Amino acid sequence: MKLTLRIWRQDGQNGSGRLVDYKMDDVSPDSSFLEMLDLLNEDLIESGDEPIAFDHDCREGICGMCSLTINGIPHGPERMTTACQLHMRHFSDGETITVEPWRAKPFPVLQDLVVDRSPMDAIQQAGGFISVRTGSAPDGNAIPISKEIADYAMDAAACIGCGACVAACKNASAMLFTAAKSSQLNSLPQGKAEKDRRVLSMVASMDEAGFxxxxxxGECQAVCPKGISLDFIAQMNREYAVASVKQIFGRA
Amino acid sequence: MSLLASSLGKKYVMALSGLVLSIFVLGHMVGNLQVFGDPYLINAYGYKLQHLPYGLLWVVRLFLLACVVAHIWAAITLKIQNKKARPQDYEAKATVQASLASRTMIMSGLIILAFLIFHLLHYTVRAVPGHQYNHAIIANDGTEYPAEVPLVLHGKTKVDAYGDPLIVHNVHDMMIAGFSYPLISLFYIIGVYLLCMHLSHGVSSMFQSLGLRNEKWRYRLDKIAMVYGWVTFLGYASIPLGIWFGIVNASV
Structure with a gap:
């Protein structure tokens, strides 16, 4: 496949960035998007240029590191697919593909396509945990949890924290991420004890970061590689309202 | 109030004020559709509203005004935050699923505000030059109707406690005269179209913002909001159209 890539190049956090065009002549349709970028980087290194910096780790669609906005859509055109699992056969020969980093004020660009996603860690640290020891793996069955609840919490837990929801949202909102993380624990008996405190702290951390x-x-749900649904946002909205009212009466 | 400072708190303000206003929109439409009946109906309805006990008319008016102010305050505050959250936009822009209505809420909202101000000046304050309707009601073609008429039902004049005929504001003919101006009717139809487009996103969003939505109700609420939007649009638009096509005729 012949491709023209328009890639965001930016030297450091304070550097000014711009889109740079790269031509590729022989891209295998079976290569993944990241493999295609690897090949481009090899060419760039060979010709003495600076390779394009981009985040990646597992390349299995489970680590949440890859963070490319491809033709304006985080993780590219395929539904429920991370950029590392996206294959070049989904593009057409001769196509021009624009690749940009996640765009949000809390996610400053560090280099080229790499952004700092630590505000999401801060949200997680604000309440995405259970304060007491709830037992080791074999104790899991000691507390009976219905299949529906277990599945529901698992659907929320599927969030890999990649930040595509923030990148896709026209308001750069982190509601889907925060909702998935709070709903996962708030739906389970082990997490219920800290339900109010959790949702209040996580939303406060989210607001503080400037999302x-x-x-x-619904753009977040549409691009989420793990199919996290807006229903979790509804749950968080509901739980935050209840927790806020309780807080007014000193009961949160 | 920490609740109002939070992002979710402002969404609750948005949703609750929106709920009040969208119920008003439906009620106002049903009230006004009485213009299709005997002139007695809408004139008596107008008289009753004007003579509600305990100053209730002003209580309701001020309550609605407070909702409008709260709705606009929350909308503008949220919009400014949203703009700040993405200082640099994507070069390649894409929309995966967000509806046109959802993407134009602030625009439709501001045009509706302009429409609302005109509408109040036109029919409530009656201060638009040439449309005062206080001493006489003059239509586009120069026809003159009395601004106040006795209330007549089935040929019988209604009387007050002293046996005097009940003189009421001629709401029926005022609407006919007002909509006899094609430009005003057109502005009105565009205004209610934008209002109903606004509602088609807003009515389902308010349930989401308050967290009153789950997997089952997600699609139902989207449908209900769409139907709500269309029913109110057709209801409101039928009035100037009915007058324009001569289905509704002046009573005097």
């Missing part, structure tokens, strides 16, 4: 607000576009 935008949810206006129910």
């Amino acid at each position: 935008g607000n949810c206006t129910n576009y």
Whole structure:
């Protein structure tokens, strides 16, 4: 396949960035998007240029490191697929593909396509945990949890924290991420004890980082590689309202 | 109030004020559709609203005004935050699923505000030059109707406690005269179209923002909001159209 890649190049956090065009003549349709970028980087290194910096780790779609906005869509055009699992056969020969980093104020660009996603860690640290020891693996069955609840919590737990929801949202809102992380624990008996505190702290951390607000576009859900649904945002909205009222009466 | 400072708190303000206003929109439409009946109906309805006990008319008016102010305050505050959350936009822009209505809420909202101000000046304050309707009601073609008429049902004049005929504001003919101006009717139809487009996103969003939504109700609420939007649009638009096509005729 022949491709023209328009890739965001930026030297360091304070450098000014721009889109640079690269031509590739012989891309295998069976290569993944990241493998294609690897090949481009090899060419760049050979010709003495600086390779393109991009985040990646497992390349199995489970680590949440890859973070490419491909033609304006985080993780590219395939539904429920991370950029590392996206294959070049989904593009057409001769196509021009624009690759940009996640765009959000809390995610400053560090280099080229690499952004700093630590505000999401801060949200997780604000309440995405259970304070007491709840037992080791074999104790898991000591607390009976219905299949529905277990599945529901698992659907939330599927979030890999890649930040595509923030990148896709026209308001750069982190509601889907925060909702998935809080709902996962708030739905399980082990997490219920800290339910109110958790949702209040996580939302406060989210607001503090400067993410935008949810206006129910649904773009986050559409690009989420793990299919996290807007229903978790509804749950978080509900739990936050209840927790806020309890807080007013000193009961949260 | 920490709740109002939070992103979710402002969404609750948005949703609750929106709920009040969207119920008003439906009620106002049903009230106004009485213009299709005997002139007695809408004139008596107008008289009753104007003479509600305990100053209830002003209580309701001020409550609605407070909702409008709260709705706009929350919308603008949220919009500014959303703009700040993405200082640099994507070069390649894409929309995966967000509806046109959802993407134009602030625009449709501001045009509706302009429409609302005109609408109040036109029919409530009656201060638009040439449309005062206080001493006489003059239509586009120069026809003159009395601004106040006795209330007549089935040929019988209604009387007050002293046996005097009940003189009421001629709401029926005022609407006919007002909509006899094609430009005003057109502005009105565009205004209600934008209002109903606004509602088609807003009515389902308010349930999401308050967390009153789950997997089962997600699609139902989207449908209900769509139907709500269309029913209100057709209801409101039928009035100027009915007058324009001569289905509704002046009573005097």
